[in-house]
Amino acid sequence: MMNDTVEQAQANPDLEQPYASLGLKDDEYARIKEILGRRPTDAELAMYSVMWSEHCSYKSSKTHLRYFGKTTTEEMASKILAGIGENAGVVDVGNGHAVTFRVESHNHPSYVEPHQGAATGVGGIVRDIMAMGARPIAVMDQLRFGPADAPDTQRVLPGVVDGIGGYGNCLGLPNIGGETVFDESYAGNPLVNALCVGTLKVEDLKLAFASGLGNKVMLFGSRTGLDGIGGVSVLASDTFEEGAERKLPAVQVGDPFAEKVLIECCLDLYRAGVVVGIQDLGGAGLSCATSELAASGDGGMSVNLDAVPLRAENMTAAEILSSESQERMCAVVKPENVEKFKEICAHWDVPCAEIGEVTDGKHLVITHHGEVVVDAPAHTIANEGPEYQRPYARPEWQDDVQVYTPVARPEDLKQALLDMVSSPALCSRAFITEQYDRYVRGNTVQAKDADAGVLRIDEETGRGVAVSADCSGRYTYLDPNTGARLALAEAYRNVAATGAMPIAVTNCLNFGSPENPDVMWQFKEAVHGLADGCHELAIPVSGGNVSFYNQTGDVPILPTPVVGVLGVIEDVHHAIGTRVAAGQELIALGETFDEFGGSIWQQISGGGLNGLPPQVDLKNEEKLAKLLNSQAVEGGLIAAAHDVSEGGLAQTLVEMAITSRVGLDVDVTRVHEDAFVALFSESASRMVIAVDPSNAEKVIALAGEAGIPAVSLGTTTAGETVNLGAVQVGLEEISTAWRETLPNMFGHAVGANSVVE
Missing domain, CATH: 3.30.1330.10 (PurM-like, N-terminal domain)
Known part of the structure; x- marks a missing residue:
């Protein structure tokens, strides 16, 4: 399939684009064009739409979430090694030990396809913990369903429980607790919140940033496919209407055995000291991983999508960047450590590819089939999504x-x-x-x-x-x-x-x-x-x-x-x-x-x-x-x-x-x-x-x-x-x-x- 390139975007500035169907408002689309000085390419539009979604950008909530910072004293903050904004919080627990834990939602996908929605919710939160340099050691789940005797609860609950149990049991992680709540308000909109706990030594903490000019960007884990496109990043930013349970293509498909191997591979990579920065691929896939790594580092990044291992034919750049295929990680590695990195991945039979490198400047430049399909300031994709001051008022009722x-x-x-x-x-x-x-x-x-x-x-x-x-x-x-x-x-x-x-x-x-x-x-x-x-x-x-x-x-x-x-x-x-x-x-x-x-x-x-x-x-x-x-x-x-x-x-x-x-x-x-x-x-x-x-x-x-x-x-x-x-x-x-x-x-x-x- 043909890509829409930066050159074409410049030559054809008035092309109508389906930004509204991707969840972007008129003013958001206008802001993207202002940032780029032109209309976005299809791939850029895909990246901005997922990264500026409610799920990824917190555009309606961050104005209120800042209150956490205002109420945190220096003494309280001193206990945190990595906090709000990282893949997971990390806490110093003494004697050189640190613990990382986080809970994340996978609500809408679990209504659409209960088993895979819940299973990939577990997989995603586990990778968040892995990305901090930790070994995951346990999971928990917070579940909420409609009335226990409601027909749809009979569909959703067994699938969710089977998905959580199947994925977590195959990973070899104990499930140490949680909640199951039934209430009419959750009918048609169950809540599946997955929590994971991990341990690490304080000195082994890893963060998501790409630094060091010339350092290589390594994609490893499962191959990239069409599953999950428009998944958590879009499903979690929309309401459900009648018939939403048919949105199957948007739900990711998990492979817990691939993730189990990925865990051990990551831990070996950390022990070998070959990882500069690391990010998991969850919601928004490569769009998130590349833009956030680049935005958090001290340079830009170039990425070649031709090097991405695929499991579907004729994928467009936008599809590759938006895919939320599971069990994938992205690491930044010094050139002299690339071979060692590949050796460790090969030992665990984990697919691995060098897909780019850290560059000068602040731009994320992505090519596909030899043509530039993305050329944008990384921080505008990852960190400069809109911030809304949504109206709020105490309800009349x-x-x-x-x-x-x-x-x-x-x-x-x-x-x-x-x-x-x-x-x-x-x-x-x-x-x-x-x-x-x-x-x-x-x-x-x-x-x-x-x-x-x-x-x-x-x-x-x-x-x-x-x-x-x-x-x-x-x-x-x-x-x-x-x-x-x-x-x-x-x-x-x-x-x-x-x-x-x-x-x-x-x-x-x-x-x-x-x-x-x-x-x-x-x-x-x-x-x-x-x-x-x-x-x-x-x-x-x-x-x-x-x-x-x-x-x-x-x-x-x-x-x-x-x-x-x-x-x-x-x-x-x-x-x-x-x-x-x-x-x-x-x-x-x-x-x-x-x-x-x-x-x-x-x-x-x-x-x-x-x-x-x-x-x-x-x-x-x-x-x-x-x-x-x-x-x-x-x-x-x-x-x-x-x-x-x-x-x-x-x-x-x-x-x-x-x-x-x-x-x-x-x-x-x-x-x-x-x-x-x-x-x-x-x-x-x-x-x-x-x-x-x-x-x-x-x-x-x-x-x-x-x-x-x-x-x-x-x-x-x-x-x-x-x-x-x-x-x-x-x-x-x-x-x-x-x-x-x-x-x-x-x-x-x-x-x-x-x-x-």
């Missing part, structure tokens, strides 16, 4: 939804308890998580039924990390600022429950269309809530991702700012788990209030979504973290801990009983005189801990000294009854109710792949 309608009080507390634990919101996720390998590589300390995933990163010292990611879209809908703070609080508390001390935050901000002032107000408020909360906790944001246009037609999803928290524990042998043993005393930490706005009880009882979410004082979360961390490091008095969040104290106690196979003899009214409030309120900053009875008074005193309200609830037993004081139920009966919901709903779709306990 916000006051109305914050008017609380008191929830119905059940006459039968036992039935209410069974309804809660068996609801899709709170039931066991074993049906999903058992399809993932949680312990491959041998360094997983906690995953199943844990508040946070815990990994050993140093086998000699036992140093480890804990990771959790959380969010309630229901809370955020009622009050976006508080909702984001509550997401931070829960992820922070989950990490704290393991005995780890939280040290860094990442995020994935999922919202509707930025062209809707209501949505932009939600976004701004959530960003400010999260940034201010991190400032109060003195915990830095190391990076994040924004996903807009999550809506079907003009109906946006619940605002969903997923917050991930990373914590460090000195010795994983002292990590605190959630499992209890018979004969231990249970102590409730924190205060319980009558707070049901946005709660799960409000949802399953038909109370709608109204009121205010639970209020949160992040200093109380910090007190809990310091108490648990001190016990993990030096005390050893706490045998187990489990946070209290969605579903309230009842859910926490039931999960401890079921997963540990013990009975309970407790009285929940010791935390609140109203049994219903005591059972199901979702007040923040609470936790249940288990201790030996001989240590109970000492632990309660320690909590008091730390400013944490503490009360003994009762004990665990060797019996078969879960006695909560206000309600009693058989252990087997409630276990069955908790475990059988998802298998009954989705067992037919996954079949033999599922393992249900």
Whole structure:
């Protein structure tokens, strides 16, 4: 196929171009012509369109994202080795070790083709971690679907779970946790947020930049094909209409075995010291990798597309540059190291090609079939996309939804308890998580039924990390600022429950269309809530991702700012788990209030979504973290801990009983005189801990000294009854109710792949 060259663009300046169909506005197209001094070529138009898309340029969000920088102190920033703007955040965790982690969305592709959309979401986030010079060591996933019984959820959920499990299991990466949420707002627009964690030595950190005149540009990994053209960069910048599930060509196709080999190849290249700069090829493909490497370096770049290994015939320059074929990386290498680079790639049987070099000036010049098809300032492609000051305003309906309608009080507390634990919101996720390998590589300390995933990163010292990611879209809908703070609080508390001390935050901000002032107000408020909360906790944001246009037609999803928290524990042998043993005393930490706005009880009882979410004082979360961390490091008095969040104290106690196979003899009214409030309120900053009875008074005193309200609830037993004081139920009966919901709903779709306990 013929290319549109720079020479032709100069000779034929008035040629009509399909810029609107590529997502560019009139003024954006005019700006491109102003930059170039002519109309763009087809290849240039493709590059600018994907790099200036919402997904790649953050054009609607960056004006608000700067608030993270304004609220980050020097002390907070000193903990970050690589932060916002890099492929992933990197945090110094001590003793020469660094950890990198990031969470990214792959929402729209996962609706179009659930298996490949989710699988390539995992592959993409893993390559982000690889690009920092790290070995990926674990993944997590944050999933949100429409109602569990909706026909389309029956299509999307099994495919997404199979894609995540299939790709991650083949990579040999443990899946150490996540969330699965069902809500009407996600019908037709599921959220698939993938998180990856990696480790590296501090001195091995790699960044995405092309420097050194004459250094070579090496493309390695899978061959480039037609899959994924217009994929994440375009799909993630548009809304879904009826029939969008037929957009199959835009979804990338993943090969986890190719990525597994690519991981080992990258690590060998790093060890050999032959990489100057590196960038993964994800959204926007070569357009992104070449322009960002060049823009971040100290020169320009020349690229010859004839050298790119292809797996499709007659690809145009625009197609080669826009392809989002998976399992590819781009590196900058000194000329004297090229042969060594090629040798290492050959050892791993990874295709490798020298496609260009670093040049003088600031231009990215790309040729195809001997003709120049791109000649543009690299920084204008990568860094000078438009920045919109989108209108935002507090929605007119916000006051109305914050008017609380008191929830119905059940006459039968036992039935209410069974309804809660068996609801899709709170039931066991074993049906999903058992399809993932949680312990491959041998360094997983906690995953199943844990508040946070815990990994050993140093086998000699036992140093480890804990990771959790959380969010309630229901809370955020009622009050976006508080909702984001509550997401931070829960992820922070989950990490704290393991005995780890939280040290860094990442995020994935999922919202509707930025062209809707209501949505932009939600976004701004959530960003400010999260940034201010991190400032109060003195915990830095190391990076994040924004996903807009999550809506079907003009109906946006619940605002969903997923917050991930990373914590460090000195010795994983002292990590605190959630499992209890018979004969231990249970102590409730924190205060319980009558707070049901946005709660799960409000949802399953038909109370709608109204009121205010639970209020949160992040200093109380910090007190809990310091108490648990001190016990993990030096005390050893706490045998187990489990946070209290969605579903309230009842859910926490039931999960401890079921997963540990013990009975309970407790009285929940010791935390609140109203049994219903005591059972199901979702007040923040609470936790249940288990201790030996001989240590109970000492632990309660320690909590008091730390400013944490503490009360003994009762004990665990060797019996078969879960006695909560206000309600009693058989252990087997409630276990069955908790475990059988998802298998009954989705067992037919996954079949033999599922393992249900």
